[in-house]
Amino acid sequence: MALTFAKIDQTVLDTLRPAPKSYWLMVLLVFAGLLAGAACWAYQILTGLGVAGMNNPVHWGTYLINFVFWVGIAHSGTLISAILHLFRAGWRNPIARAAETMTVFAVCTAGLFPFIHLGRVWMVYYMLPFPNQRTLWPNFQSPLMFDVVAISTYLTVSSLFWYTGMLPDLAIIRDRAEGVRKKIFTVLSLGWTGEHEQWRHYVRIYLFFAALATPLVISVHSVVSWDFALGVVPGWHTTIFAPYFVAGAIHSGLAMVLTLMIPLRKIFHYEEIITIRVLEQVAKTIIFTGLIVAYAYGTEFFIAWYSHNDVEIEVFLWRAYGHYAVGFWIMVGCNTVAPLLFFFKKIRTSIKWLFVISIVVNIGMWFERFVIIITSVGRDFLPHAWGVYAPTLVEFGIMIGSFCLFFFLYLLFVKHLPSVSMTEMKETLEKGGSHGG
C-alpha cells in the first residue's frame, strides 16, 4: 500500500493513543533503574568520590567513559538531521525526528557526568563566569572549560533545532486533540498555522540550523577529544584524536539509531515509513565510519612505532597484550570487524542482524573509550607510577542509572510526541509526485 499524507498522519497519530499496561510497566522498570542510579549518586555525594574506583594513577574512569559515550551517541542524531539535510539525502526523513530526540536526551545524559565526576557537585559554580567577591574567573584556556562551552552550546542548539523541527507536527496534533491535550499542544505549537509566510521563513531557518549544527557537531566532539589530546599523556597526546573521535561518535550513534529504530518500527507499525532501505543506508554508513575508526587505530600504532618513543610504544603494546587486552580486542573486533559484515546485502537487510550488530558496535565503542582512557593513564611515563583500575559497584549503579535515564526519557517521548516527522515524510512524498487523497 502506497503512502499518502493521510496514512502518514494516521500512522504517527496512532502511536500517540493511550498506552497499554506493558508500556507503563516498562517505564516503571526503567524509572526504578534511574532511581537506583540516583541513589548511588546520592551515596557518592554524601560519602565522597572515594566510593568510585578512581585513584592514582587512573583518575578518570567510567564517569569520563560514559560522558564521551553519550556525547558520541548524540552526534549521529545531528548528523542525520542536519548533515544529511544539507546533502539532500531523502533516506534521512523517516528517522530524523527519532534521531534528533536521541541527540537531545543523550546530551542531557552526558551532561550529568561532569557533575557526577565533581564529587562535590555544588562546586560547579567555579566554572561559571560571573563576577564574585573573590574576583575569581574561570580559565578559558582549560579544555574542561572548552567542554562547558561546547556541551552547553550543543545542548541548547540541539534542543532548539529539535523543537523547531517539531513545530508543524505539534500543530497537526493540536488540531486533532481534545481537552487538556489540545490546550497543551496549542501552547507548544505557538500558534503555527502553516501559512505561506511562516513556511517562507521556516524553510530558511531550518537550512541555517542544519548549516550551523554541522560544524557544531564536528567541533563539540573535537573539543571532547581535546580533553585528552591536549595533555601530554602517551596514547592521548596525538593530533588524530579530533577527527577520530568524531568518526567514532558517529559510528556509535548510528548503531544506537538502529538499536532504537528497530523495536520502534515494529511496535509502532512504522514498517512502511522506516523501510528496510532506510535501515540499510544506516548500515552502509556504519561501514564507512567503521573504516575510518580502523584507519585511526592503524595510524596510531604505525606512528607509535615510527616515533621510536619508548613511552608511546609501551602504551600501545600494553593495550594489545597487557592487563586490559580483552577490552582492547573487544574494541577492535566490535568496531572494525563486525561492521564489515554489512558488506553482505543479506546481512544488512536482515532486521535480526542489523539489531545484533548495532548492539555489538555500541559495546565496542564503549570499550574503545575504556581502552583509551584507562590504559593511557595507567601506563604513562614512570614505571613505578603504573597502576590499574576497576569500576566499583557505585560506578556501575550510576552507569545503569544513566542508561535508564536515557531510555526513560525516550520512552516518554515516543508515546507523547510524534516520533516520526509527519511533515518531512509528506515532503518526501511531495517530491516523489502526488500525495493521493
Added chain:
Amino acid sequence: MADDRYLMGLFIEENGAVDAVGALGESSFRIEKVFSPVPSHRLADALKVKKSWVGLFTLFGGVFGFFAGFLLAIFTASRWDLIVSGKPVISLIPFLIVGFEFTILFAVFGNIIGFLFLTDLPRSDWRRHYDERLSGRYYGVLAACPAGREQELEALLERQGADVRRMDRDDPPERAAARPEQAHP
C-alpha cells in the same frame, strides 16, 4: 476593508491551490493568506514573494557571538593573569574554540529570534480564519471580497476544485460538527 468577507478554499491537490492563486491574482479579489501542510515551491513561485531575510538575524548573531566569545575569554584571562603551563595569558589559539562555539550559539539565537519576529509567533489569534484540515493534507487559499460578492468568489474558487468554507465571524454550528480525524485524548 472592515466589511470584507473571507472565504477559504481548501484543495486536496497542490495544483488546484496554485491555479487558484493564479486565478485570484487576475481577479479583483485579494489573497489574504495561503496555507499548506508542507512547504511548497510552486506556491512560492505563484505568489512571487521575495526571499526571507531572516538570515540577517542569524548573521548578526554569529558575528556578535564571535566577538563575545573572544572577549569573554580574553577578559577572564586578563582578570586572573597568572601564567599557567607556560602559555601566554592571552592566547588566540585556545580562545578560538570559545569564539567558535559562541559564534554558533548566538547565530542560532539570532536564527530563532529572527524567525519569531518575522513570523509573529507565538500567536493567540491563530484560530481566526483557520481550518484544522490545513495541517493534515489540505492546501488552503484564504481570499477576501467586499460584502455582497461572496457568491462570485465562491464560484471562482469552486471552479478550481476547492471545497469552500465561509470564514464569517460567527462560525456556523454545522461547520463545527464537520471535524477531521481525531487524535484520541
Added chain:
Amino acid sequence: MTEDHAIDRAGKSRGARTAVTVFLVLTAGGLAAFIAGVLGPHPERAWQAYLINFLLWTGLASGGVLFSAIMQATGARWSGRMAGIAEAFSAFFPVSFILFLILFLGQSYLFPWLHEDLHGKEAWLNVPFLFTRDAAALLVLYGVGFRYLYNSLQLRFGGASAGGRRFREGLQRRWAGRRIDEAAVRRRATFWGLLYCFCFVLVMSLIGYDLVMAADPHWISTLFGAYSFVKAIYLGLGGLIITASVLYLKNGPDSGLTKDHFHDVGKLFFAFCLVWGDFFYAQLVVIWYGNISEETAYVIERTMLAPWNRAAWAVLLICFVAPFLILINKKIKTVPPAMIVLCAVVVLGMYLEHMLLLAPAISRSPANIPIGILDLFVFLGFFGLMAASLMTFMTQFPEVARLRKREAN
C-alpha cells in the same frame, strides 16, 4: 564556435591543437628551468620545487578522480556531467607515476634523513624500501583508478561512436566484447569506485608520511596522513571547478553544466575549505598546547619564525579565511570566472603550504622565503603537463566537454 568542430584525423580541433602546443611549450620551459636549477649552485631549490609540484598536481589529479568515484559509490545523480569532467584528471596518472620515479634522482636533496642518525627508523626510512612501497602504492592507486574508469566510462560512453579516435576505439571494442549488461557494469563501477576511495585514503596518507612528514624525520603527527589526503580532495575540487568553469565559458550550455552543478560543487569546495582548516587547527592546537619540544620545534619554525611566518599567515588567509568569507555568499559559486580566480588562488596558496612544510627541511634556514623565477617556471611546467593530459582525455572523449545533440545529464 562551429569552426572548432572541424576535427582532424587525430581527433583534435584547431583550437585544441594550439592549446596543446602552448602547454607543451610550458612543459619544456619548466623542464629547462628545472635542469638549469639542478645544475646551478642550489640544486636543492630545484628539487624542492619539483617535489612540491609533484605532490600538488598528483594530489589534485587523484582528488579530482575521487569526486567521480564518490559520486558513483554513493549513487548520486546530480553530478553526472561534473563527474565526467572529473574523470579527465586520470590522464595525469601515468605522468604522475613517471614524475615520481624521477624523484629517485634527487634523493640526496629531497630526503634530509639520509644524512641523519635515525635511531632505528632506518627500517622504514631507507631509499629502496621507500621507493618500492611508494611506487607500488601509486601503481595500485592508479591501477584501481583505471579499472574504475574502465567501468565508469563504459557506463557513460558505452554505446556512442568513437569518431575515429584510436584509443577510444580500442576501448569500445573491448567493452563491446564484454557482453555484460548495464546493471552489472554499474555494480562493478561502484565496487571499483569504492576501492579507489579506499586506496586513495591509504596511498595519499602514505605519500604524505613518506615524502612530507619524513622530511623532518624526528617530527610526528598522527593526523598528517589524513591531512594530506584532505588537501588532495580540496585541491581536486578546486581543479575540477576550474576545469568545469573553463569548459562552461568555452561551450556555454552545450557543456551540459547548469547553475545547480556549480552551486553544488562550490558548496563541496567550501565544505573542504572548512575541513582543511579544521585538520590544520587540530594539529596546531594539540602541538601548541602540549608544548613538547620534539613536536613544537617543527611548528615554531614554520609559523612563528622568520621568514616562514609570513608564508604561514599567507597560507591561512589564502586557503581558509578568503574562501570562507567569499563562499558564504551563495551567488558567487555560480559565477564561473570568479570561481576560476578563487580556486586558482587557493591552488597557489596550497603551493605555498606545501612549500611551508617542506622548504625549512630541504632548503635549511634561508634568509628569505626561497621562492622565485625557478619555482614559477617549474610550476608552469607541471601545469602544462596537467593541462595537456586533460586535453588528451577530452580529445578521446569530447562528450565530456561538449554534449552530443541528444544528450542530457
